[in-house]
Amino acid sequence: MSTAPFNFGRPTLVSRGRRWSFRFDVRTALTCAVFLVLTAGAVLVSLAYGTYEIPLGDVMRALAGNGEGGARTVIVEWRLPRALLAVLFGAALAIAGAVFQSISRNPLGSPDIIGFSSGSYTGALVVMLISGGGYYQVAAGSLLGGIATAFLVFVLAYRQGTQAFQLIIVGIAISAMLGAFNTWLILRADIEEAMLAAVWGGGSLNSLGYDQLWPVLAILAVLVPLTLATGPSMRQLELGDDAASALGTRTNVIRLVAVVLGVGLTALVTASAGPIAFVSLVAPQIARRITRTSSVALVPSAVLGAFLLVVADLIGQRIFAPVQLPVGIVTVSIGGMYFVWLLVREARRNS
Amino acid sequence: MSTTVAAAPAGRPGRAKAPSSGPSGRDDGKGQRPGLARTNAGRSLGLLIAVVTLAVCLLGSLAIGARSLPLPDVWNALFAFDGSEAAFIVRDLRVPRALLGLIVGAALGVSGALIQALTRNPLADPGILGVNAGAGFAVTLGIAFLGLTSFEGYLALSFAGAIVVTTAVYALGSAGRAGATPVKLTLVGVALSAVLAGISSAIALLRPDVFDEMRGWAAGSLAARGWDTFWNVLPFITVGLVLALLSARSLNAVALGDDLARSLGASVGRTRVVVVIAVTLLAGAATAAAGPIGFVGLMIPHIARWFVGPDQRWIMLYTMVCAPILLVLSDTVGRIVLSPQELQVGIVTAFIGAPVLILLVRRKKASGL
Numbered sequence: 002m003s004t005a006p007f008n009f010g011r012p013t014l015v016s017r018g019r020r021w022s023f024r025f026d027v028r029t030a031l032t033c034a035v036f037l038v039l040t041a042g043a044v045l046v047s048l049a050y051g052t053y054e055i056p057l058g059d060v061m062r063a064l065a066g067n068g069e070g071g072a073r074t075v076i077v078e079w080r081l082p083r084a085l086l087a088v089l090f091g092a093a094l095a096i097a098g099a100v101f102q103s104i105s106r107n108p109l110g111s112p113d114i115i116g117f118s119s120g121s122y123t124g125a126l127v128v129m130l131i132s133g134g135g136y137y138q139v140a141a142g143s144l145l146g147g148i149a150t151a152f153l154v155f156v157l158a159y160r161q162g163t164q165a166f167q168l169i170i171v172g173i174a175i176s177a178m179l180g181a182f183n184t185w186l187i188l189r190a191d192i193e194e195a196m197l198a199a200v201w202g203g204g205s206l207n208s209l210g211y212d213q214l215w216p217v218l219a220i221l222a223v224l225v226p227l228t229l230a231t232g233p234s235m236r237q238l239e240l241g242d243d244a245a246s247a248l249g250t251r252t253n254v255i256r257l258v259a260v261v262l263g264v265g266l267t268a269l270v271t272a273s274a275g276p277i278a279f280v281s282l283v284a285p286q287i288a289r290r291i292t293r294t295s296s297v298a299l300v301p302s303a304v305l306g307a308f309l310l311v312v313a314d315l316i317g318q319r320i321f322a323p324v325q326l327p328v329g330i331v332t333v334s335i336g337g338m339y340f341v342w343l344l345v346r347e348a349r350r351n352s
Numbered sequence: 353m354s355t356t357v358a359a360a361p362a363g364r365p366g367r368a369k370a371p372s373s374g375p376s377g378r379d380d381g382k383g384q385r386p387g388l389a390r391t392n393a394g395r396s397l398g399l400l401i402a403v404v405t406l407a408v409c410l411l412g413s414l415a416i417g418a419r420s421l422p423l424p425d426v427w428n429a430l431f432a433f434d435g436s437e438a439a440f441i442v443r444d445l446r447v448p449r450a451l452l453g454l455i456v457g458a459a460l461g462v463s464g465a466l467i468q469a470l471t472r473n474p475l476a477d478p479g480i481l482g483v484n485a486g487a488g489f490a491v492t493l494g495i496a497f498l499g500l501t502s503f504e505g506y507l508a509l510s511f512a513g514a515i516v517v518t519t520a521v522y523a524l525g526s527a528g529r530a531g532a533t534p535v536k537l538t539l540v541g542v543a544l545s546a547v548l549a550g551i552s553s554a555i556a557l558l559r560p561d562v563f564d565e566m567r568g569w570a571a572g573s574l575a576a577r578g579w580d581t582f583w584n585v586l587p588f589i590t591v592g593l594v595l596a597l598l599s600a601r602s603l604n605a606v607a608l609g610d611d612l613a614r615s616l617g618a619s620v621g622r623t624r625v626v627v628v629i630a631v632t633l634l635a636g637a638a639t640a641a642a643g644p645i646g647f648v649g650l651m652i653p654h655i656a657r658w659f660v661g662p663d664q665r666w667i668m669l670y671t672m673v674c675a676p677i678l679l680v681l682s683d684t685v686g687r688i689v690l691s692p693q694e695l696q697v698g699i700v701t702a703f704i705g706a707p708v709l710i711l712l713v714r715r716k717k718a719s720g721l
Contacts, residue, residue, distance in 0.1 A: 181699040188568070330557070337543040
């Protein structure tokens with residue numbers, strides 16, 4: 002490792018080998034490291050606190066594989082998978098959000114713009130309120146609903162290649178129709194069923210365990226590296242299609258691949274835990290403001306998303322205990338407030 | 353602002369974009385795209401057709417419902433009151449409902465056009481300034497802690513909520529020397545709305561009675577509002593519409609970017625304040641009267657823009673006429689489609705408006721914002 006010989010305005014670390022070279026932005030790397038540590042800390046805390054409190058020392062012992070039976074069961078069997086899923090889901094959602102914000106060049110860009118979220122909510126609602134079904138049926142319904150909607154939006158927006166603008170408009174139109182249909186489904190349902198549906202719609206990690214952790218981990222192990230690999234091309238896409246083409250980026254291919262990966266990440270989370278709102282919107286923007294980079298970046302977004310979701314789930318479990326709030330509701334409240342504060346502070350500093 | 357959010361309004365890749373000159377002086381190309389109607393004569397003709405369509409829709413909404421009345425009866429009820437049951441239905445139920453649809457529709461549409469012009473973001477809708485979230489939050493609090501159950505009780509509360517939250521969004525969004533730039537306003541509005549919506553749904557999920565009331569309010573409906581509601585919101589909406597028409601010229605300049613607008617002599621700061629006040633009055637009153645109705649404010653301005661081009665004065669006029677068409681038509685359709693039950697107007701608007709929008713976006717000429 003040596004510092005770069007040129008002054009690029011921001012301190013960077015460059016590491017070169019015979020076949021590879023990496024350039025780390027110091028502030029970005031530091032941010033990632035700090036938030037990784039914070040995330041780990043939050044995971045530990047969420048392992049220790051609950052209806053049954055366990056001292057941190059016992060938590061460490063249980064994680065290391067030794068420790069007495071009761072505490073070990075609570076920590077390793079019950080709390081650990083949920084905490085890990087919160088980390089994974091947060092990272093996945095944040096990456097998907099960064100992808101969509103980069104592609105749509107709009108800070109409001111999210112998988113919603115191609116109708117994914119409302120479609121998967123519709124799918125889940127149909128299963129919960131009309132046909133009836135357990136966890137896996139609801140997951141399948143939401144997956145099917147989301148993917149069918151995304152496909153429909155693509156088909157309707159297709160005209161000699163997909164243009165971002167048409168995609169967004171068609172996506173909004175279809176989302177609006179599905180949203181209206183969802184409202185109607187909730188209105189005509191029994192109050193208990195409607196509330197259960199609303200809890201799902203808030204996004205919740207309740208009752209998730211190892212059965213969900215391993216498949217999620219396996220799928221993410223494929224999707225996340227692929228998405229990170231499209232990062233450099235997406236930087237070029239942000240220059241505009243013409244400039245990106247001139248730099249040798251195959252714009253339409255990259256855009257399609259990135260959208261598919263972004264949808265895949267969102268679909269995975271939504272099917273397992275319901276639509277957890279706002280992480281994908283706010284994590285890339287918070288990361289951008291903390292790292293002070295000019296565009297949304299994938300890795301810092303992922304770390305922040307993970308941190309946000311772990312903390313949010315901890316709060317959602319504890320704040321009105323024994324009632325558990327859906328984590329999505331907490332992410333919206335806490336993430337939103339922090340985001341407002343960041344925006345205001347940024348404006349003050351610049352003046 | 354020293355940094356650029358990736359926030360150029362959803363661009364049109366594949367077309368050359370002018371390089372952005374800075375975050376506040378961005379040209380998104382909106383200023384150059386002509387509409388389908390290229391002459392003022394064509395635009396006037398289109399507006400006339402729209403007005404006639406609106407009149408037909410209003411008349412239809414007087415005649416059609418759970419008990420459909422022949423048009424002569426409607427006429428008699430309006431102009432030769434004879435005390436029959438039909439006359440009462442028309443005078444006390446359908447006329448106020450149709451008129452409420454008219455003003456609420458105009459308010460929603462114009463507030464959408466204003467906020468899109470102000471933020472230069474075609475994805476913006478009045479909800480972005482926190483109107484819906486503020487109203488919903490206030491109504492939730494009212495139901496949960498004040499025990500409100502009547503619609504009239506919600507009206508004042510939701511209007512107050514909308515105004516307070518919009519003011520807060522504007523105040524937070526204008527922190528710093530750059531003032532309330534479009535990007536900041538949008539982000540603050542979205543974030544604050546999300547916070548309030550999150551707290552509202554947390555309350556609703558902890559209290560089933562609140563949940564039950566809220567799901568009815570949140571669908572958005574014009575049913576059973578009566579003359580009182582109409583007269584209550586009319587003054588606010590009138591003032592809002594007048595402010596909108598007055599600021600249309602300045603918004604034409606703002607569309608070129610803040611710097612260029614200033615050099616053309618437009619007062620960007622004053623325009624922003626006036627527009628935000630107009631949006632608050634319009635969307636706040638509409639939401640107070642009918643609950644949150646999405647889509648109208650988002651989409652009608654697009655359709656208007658495709659037809660008349662980028663001139664805000666024409667967009668405002670068209671939106672003012674076309675948005676009520678969608679709302680009144682949806683309200684009428686909602687009465688008959690599941691008869692004898694009624695489908696809330698907020699649910700129907702999307703089902704009528706969205707296909708139109710998709711057809712339009714697939715037209716070759718209509719691919720500009």
